[in-house]
Amino acid sequence: MRRVRYAPSPTGLQHIGGIRTALFNYLFARSGGGEFLLRLEDTDRTRYAPEYEKNLYDTFAWLGLHWDEGPDVGGPSAPYVQSRRTELYRRRAEDLLETGRAYRCFCSAERLEKLRAEREAARSSETGYDRHCRNISAEESARRAAAGESFTVRLAIPLAETPGGPGPETRFTDKLLGDIEWKNGDINPDPVLFKSDGFPTYHLANVVDDHLMGITHVLRAQEWLSSTPLHVILYGALGWKPPEFCHLPMVMGQDGKKLSKRHGATSIDEFRRQGYLPEALLNYVALLGCSYEEGKDIYTLEELGRLFSLDKLNKAPAVFDYKKLEWYNGQYIRMKGDAELAELTLPMAVEQGLFAGEPSGEERARYTAAMPLVRERANFLHEVPSRLAYLFRDPPVPAAEEYIPKKLDLPSAVKLLRLGRELVPALAAADEGEAERRVKEKAEAEDLKLGDLLMPLRAAVTGSRVSPPLFGSIRLLGTERCLARIDAALAVLESAGGVR
Ligand code: GLU
Numbered sequence: 001m002r003r004v005r006y007a008p009s010p011t012g013l014q015h016i017g018g019i020r021t022a023l024f025n026y027l028f029a030r031s032g033g034g035e036f037l038l039r040l041e042d043t044d045r046t047r048y049a050p051e052y053e054k055n056l057y058d059t060f061a062w063l064g065l066h067w068d069e070g071p072d073v074g075g076p077s078a079p080y081v082q083s084r085r086t087e088l089y090r091r092r093a094e095d096l097l098e099t100g101r102a103y104r105c106f107c108s109a110e111r112l113e114k115l116r117a118e119r120e121a122a123r124s125s126e127t128g129y130d131r132h133c134r135n136i137s138a139e140e141s142a143r144r145a146a147a148g149e150s151f152t153v154r155l156a157i158p159l160a161e162t163p164g165g166p167g168p169e170t171r172f173t174d175k176l177l178g179d180i181e182w183k184n185g186d187i188n189p190d191p192v193l194f195k196s197d198g199f200p201t202y203h204l205a206n207v208v209d210d211h212l213m214g215i216t217h218v219l220r221a222q223e224w225l226s227s228t229p230l231h232v233i234l235y236g237a238l239g240w241k242p243p244e245f246c247h248l249p250m251v252m253g254q255d256g257k258k259l260s261k262r263h264g265a266t267s268i269d270e271f272r273r274q275g276y277l278p279e280a281l282l283n284y285v286a287l288l289g290c291s292y293e294e295g296k297d298i299y300t301l302e303e304l305g306r307l308f309s310l311d312k313l314n315k316a317p318a319v320f321d322y323k324k325l326e327w328y329n330g331q332y333i334r335m336k337g338d339a340e341l342a343e344l345t346l347p348m349a350v351e352q353g354l355f356a357g358e359p360s361g362e363e364r365a366r367y368t369a370a371m372p373l374v375r376e377r378a379n380f381l382h383e384v385p386s387r388l389a390y391l392f393r394d395p396p397v398p399a400a401e402e403y404i405p406k407k408l409d410l411p412s413a414v415k416l417l418r419l420g421r422e423l424v425p426a427l428a429a430a431d432e433g434e435a436e437r438r439v440k441e442k443a444e445a446e447d448l449k450l451g452d453l454l455m456p457l458r459a460a461v462t463g464s465r466v467s468p469p470l471f472g473s474i475r476l477l478g479t480e481r482c483l484a485r486i487d488a489a490l491a492v493l494e495s496a497g498g499v500r
């Protein structure tokens with residue numbers, strides 16, 4: 001059976017790249033009846049912060065993406081937090097010391113820093129550790145450790161016999177990228193597996209856990225590809241079979257550079273604050289580097305879970321298109337019912353000051369009833385209340401010129417608005433079809449263009465020449481409020497000299 005994992009290090013806010021990795025693992029599990037688990041890779045204690053862990057849980061709760069096993073829900077491979085598994089890693093590090101596949105390095109941080117600085121000064125192309133301690137005898141190594149000298153454990157990357165020779169190669173097959181071969185000489189020279197602070201490094205903890213947790217497939221971002229040869233060597237050194245690897249296509253901005261803050265929002269928190277819906281975000285992210293069905297854009301999570309497969313992944317990098325995501329968001333807003341859309345956006349309405357304080361029952365009902373007026377146009381949740389503000393607070397009374405239809409003058413605007421005013425009680429009580437009929441009748445009887453009749457009325461009632469549907473607005477505002485606004489508008493027109 002498939003077992004996959006999302007293994008974030010809580011060292012930053014959850015972002016698009018991480019969510020994409022998590023989602024693809026989730027979908028891969030769903031599509032094959034497998035299990036998806038969460039593992040916290042929190043062994044880098046210098047970069048760990050509890051708020052990032054909280055952000056992880058909050059983000060996934062908001063997205064509605066759940067794991068089958070994890071720190072919060074438990075499971076047979078518990079604990080799922082690496083900082084609580086250090087004994088497991090220590091044991092494997094000791095095994096590796098015993099078999100000679102790893103060795104103790106007693107170099108001080110100062111020595112390593114000096115090495116780095118010297119190489120830099122000499123413009124040497126060599127980087128990383130110089131394998132200084134690799135040839136310390138087992139006896140000496142054990143003696144120094146027993147004497148309390150501080151050390152790290154390093155993996156002995158297998159090298160060719162001849163110093164400076166090409167070295168053997170490490171091979172593996174990536175599900176997406178195919179056969180990959182690395183010269184061992186090009187692998188990070190003898191990386192640290194276990195640190196002097198008693199914590200493992202990413203490499204050791206990751207490999208040990210993937211093995212112990214029965215992970216069958218590692219789907220992760222392509223930036224980890226260069227660690228994989230090392231992991232393959234480590235699996236071999238521990239006598240274990242490596243899982244299948246699949247390194248996911250990169251996610252780029254439109255300029256072809258790796259997606260970053262320079263391109264726009266990347267943290268999920270930020271998208272959330274900007275009024276995106278989790279369904280829209282998941283739907284769009286599912287398409288970053290994977291194609292499902294020709295000509296179909298909208299997928300539920302459940303559908304994606306059925307359709308996903310590794311051979312639908314694209315090798316080419318995915319381009320993150322903020323406009324496309326906005327389109328998705330609009331589509332998902334259109335799919336919401338009145339009650340749900342109102343509930344989702346009511347807190348934003350309160351924040352935007354639509355109501356004097358906490359909304360009354362009547363205001364809530366009016367707000368919910370107003371959803372059809374904006375649902376077709378809004379692409380972001382906060383646009384829903386901001387486009388409806390005029391229904392709850394009197395907008396500033398527009399200046400005289402705002403009521404004058406093209407090619408007409410002030411006195412005719414007054415006349416048109418007075419005609420409109422007469423219609424209001426009937427419009428407030430009419431449904432959409434009936435309202436349209438009434439207005440058309442009136443325009444015909446008075447020999448007016450429909451647009452000319454409606455334009456001053458719209459400006460007076462909604463406070464703007466462009467607004468959500470007028471008749472719906474009149475219905476929701478009610479006769480009294482509409483007439484008061486119209487009278488205020490007429491006063492402006494009259495004092496501007498529009499009296500006839
Ligand atoms: N902890 C690593 C990360 O932060 C996990 C990489 C992997 O999936 O192996 O992404």
Ligand code: ZN
Pocket residue numbers: 104105106107131132133134
């Ligand atoms: Zn050393």
